[in-house]
Amino acid sequence: MKHQFSTSGIKAPMISCSGLHIGFPTEHTANNVVRDLSFTIDRKEIVSIVGESGSGKSLTSLALLGLLPQQARASADCLRFHDRDLLGQSYRDWQGIRGKRISMIFQEPMTSLNPVLTIGRQMVEALEWHEGLNRKDATRKVLDILDQVRIPAASKRIKQYPHELSGGMRQRVMIAQALTCGPELLIADEPTTALDVTVQSQILGLLEQLRADLDMGILLITHDMGVVAETADKVVVMNAGDHVETGTVEQIFAHPENAYTKRLLASVPRLGSGVVPNSARPETSPQKDAPLLEVEHLQVRFDQRAGWGRKARRRVHAVEDVSFRLGRGETLALVGESGSGKSTLARAILSLIKPDGGTVRLKGRDITGLNARLMLKHRRVAQMIFQDPYATLDPRMRVGDQVAEPIVLHGLARGKAVARRVQELFELVGLDPAWARRHPHEFSGGQRQRICIARALAVEPELIIADEAVSALDVTVQAVILDLLKDIQQKTGISYLFITHDLAVVEQISHRVAVMYLGRLVELGSTQSVLRSPSHRYTRSLLQAVPVADPTRRPQRVQDTSDIPSPIHDADWQPPAWPMRQLQPDHWVAEGDPLHEVVGS
Template sequence: MTQSATPKPLLEVKDLAITFSTPDGPVHAVRDANFTVMPGETVAIVGESGSGKSTSALAAIGLLAGNGKVSSGQILFDGEDIAQASEKRFVELRGNHIGMVPQDPMSNLNPVWKIGFQVKETLKANGLAGDNPNKRVAQVLADAGLPDPETRARQYPHEFSGGMRQRALIAIGLACRPRLLIADEPTSALDVTVQQQILDHLDTMTSELGTAVLLITHDLGLAAERAEKVVVMYKGRVVEYGPALEILRNPKHPYTQRLINSAPSLSAQRGDKHEAIVDEVIPGKAEPLLKVSNLTKVFDIRKGFGKKEKFTAVDNVSFEIPKGTTTAVVGESGSGKSTIAQMVLNLLDKTEGEIIFDGEQIGNLSEKHLFKYRRRVQPIFQDPYGSLDPMYSIFRTIEEPLRIHGIGNAASREKKVKELLDQVSMPASTMHRFPNELSGGQRQRIAIARALALQPEMIVCDEAVSALDVLVQAQVLELLDELQREMGLTYLFITHDLAVVRQIADNVCVMEHGKIVEQGTTDEIFDAPKSAYTRNLLAAIPGASLI
């Protein structure tokens, strides 16, 4: 954070407007945006998807999608207006003056080239490869915190974990020591603990190099923790701009206030409204709806040459879900939490142990019983883009389970679909539309309506809100909460996000490497975590300590 006596801004965005031309006419993605980044400073742009935050930042490195254009305003980089700069000028600037760390580490490395190659070409393109480029590559990777960089450089992206890939991308972004780094949601695809390590490392590196960072994020907590200044964007406009802590403590614009209130990482625990039903069902007295005991799943992993290795994904797990309550299973990727969900849904065979639903063993059900069981337990999956058939209308999607289970006739089913849409607060006219016409939050509502169609007793939510923006996420969680109160639903809630758990769950199981390391009521886990792992997870929630 070095600042000269006469500070001259490194990046100055003045009255920026960006327009996308579409077949339906121009779309104004950004209007009248103004903000400044000083040398060495970190500025965060916060907003939900479609707010124009990424678009504004991408304009500064000349990477707007083909139909996007800066329609007016200036982007001054070190005094030079690059808003309308030529592609040739941008090729000069990119890499060694303005670097970028993109969002999704899974899709941003070319799968067919070795990591070292992808770093080396960056150095070469900017004339920084030197006499011994391989040594430089190893150095750059080591700086980004990758152990054993010589070996790593010879590997392909698919041999890296998500965290390692993001480190490689950080290495690429900072390889040519740019003065400005655009970090577009650099950690949103990663687990919280990995996220924390990566952001810490990024902080250290950029402050050593004196690099200014333009951090784009949807997470206000994270922005407040990492940035000196925050720019809040909403529907293409900058609605609030100022020092991070000030905005967090004293938000002026209603949107910022809503954002702070609905951010799970910053808000309080489950609402009081919910207490009533929990009191009715006192755990211990009521028979649990789902009882999982000593559940184990072992996968055979092929090692080549006909050899196999055993991998225990779920290891001797036991828990109970009392009727009408929510139990969250929390853990990082690879902890085995989704494997549990799949076994409970009977989509995957268990290796050992018991799953008892309403007094009945699951796992050796006959075809007929399984069909009945499917009616009583329904899933909601993570990706509302992938889990709805794009060729099915919304009506057909919701009606299908009713038809399969032979419920009612055509007229009564149509009435039921209308009711269900009403329950998830979607207009009945949605029936005739198709998934691609709906937003992520709307699609997830459809997925919920589909799950509710058969009036199940339990719903398994596998990362059901992870793909959604905070505001939408809050709405969907609220909807799930309401439905639980109205219908006495039981939820098994699989998530990696502890902050969400606090909002929705009554009981929590924390998983690590296939084992449950801690379980208890939500308050117990949050207020008095016993295991070190849980404490780490809690500490890694961004912004938790700020309010």
């Protein structure tokens, strides 16, 4: 049945979607993965689509931009943008819509940004194409937008390539790029997944401000129910491709009707609860014998070269004088904003980046800066789950072969035993073993993250460095994975260095917390002491910015117009010492305060 939208006396919505079906038909079946989805988006309205990974959220957003995979088929009673039938647009028609009238923040920035073009060139190109601006004016506008999304030293960053930025920085660039031409509709697919809570709050505040200033509608796809509660006007709930519930944000949170919606809300981790529904909080204390990992005065710097002779003019102080220990059976959470050096620190620990100073000891042996051949035997002990799952999976290999690869490489099994181990690992992380024959592009972002977790667990390591391992997962799957990691730790005594920006997850899974800012540790202590009695003002700002899954407690966001701190300094700059002062037996805080330094000059 066709749905009619009357224009007499009632203004038609900007987006009208009714009876949308998206499938990947085969010879014998339609194989629909989105079924009978309906919703509308008005100007200045924020509509959020929530649901588990694989429920069809991202495919729905791609249908609104005409970017569905070639083998996909879409049909609808109505799918319109104003008076345009989105299922009937030609390639030339889409050129005038995408980026200008409808823009999108994609889920995985590393695969969405062009690796051979600088950040500035990619953003300037859109303004030249859609707005007709000259290079100078376009560059000036790009710098203004990068400042709005809180990217430090924007004039330097526009000359960098995507691989030179952290995951969170790339995410901010994607947001800035989507906002460049002031679209009427912004589709935001997990826009704050890789961002810490302080930057997330700033970005959400910016989107709300632009929504009002530009009469912009927003389709927000996220698994963070705190973000939904603080931002959305209306919520659409999807489960396994089915549209199960729609309502105002107040209705959905206060009076959910569908059983799936109730389960989704019950799985939301809440900071301060101390307990999660699946008991993911560590119940065992780490062993008190010799630490598994010792990091002492680690330092990583990157030179920025320019001019004749490529002389180092500036220097990025990515990791500066970082020291900590990680016990056997212990989980240490490393938190801090994007660009603070967390991922660089993780890579330096595993010799994926050569440190400029300091030492790293694994099981008492110095592994600082070892080459790939010498590090091979240590890879069995320490594995890493990387932040961007799509960028770390080989697109040409079946995912089952990629999970099996480390098992074969380390000689842990042969023949059919390898296949059995891969099947066990897929079941362990909640994936169908039959999917092992698929390629990475056939999975959702959350499913790819689970594949990376399975691969890290394949060699039964003693240490896993998890870089935002659950950031791409919806709350129900996140709860399952946290419970899985806890169970493995209880059974095997494995240790985790858990890099995350989600402080509710930190509270649930970690024994201790290290807070990182501008390449330094500013606070270190037990989870309870740091979260209950934060001493450093940066730690307090993180806790104050945590989104609350309660739409009746929406914050009043104020855009920060202060100078943006940066770890980039002149090549001859020497960082001041920040000695750690002990507050309690299990709590230390940095004496220095980076907010008082002259940074990013």
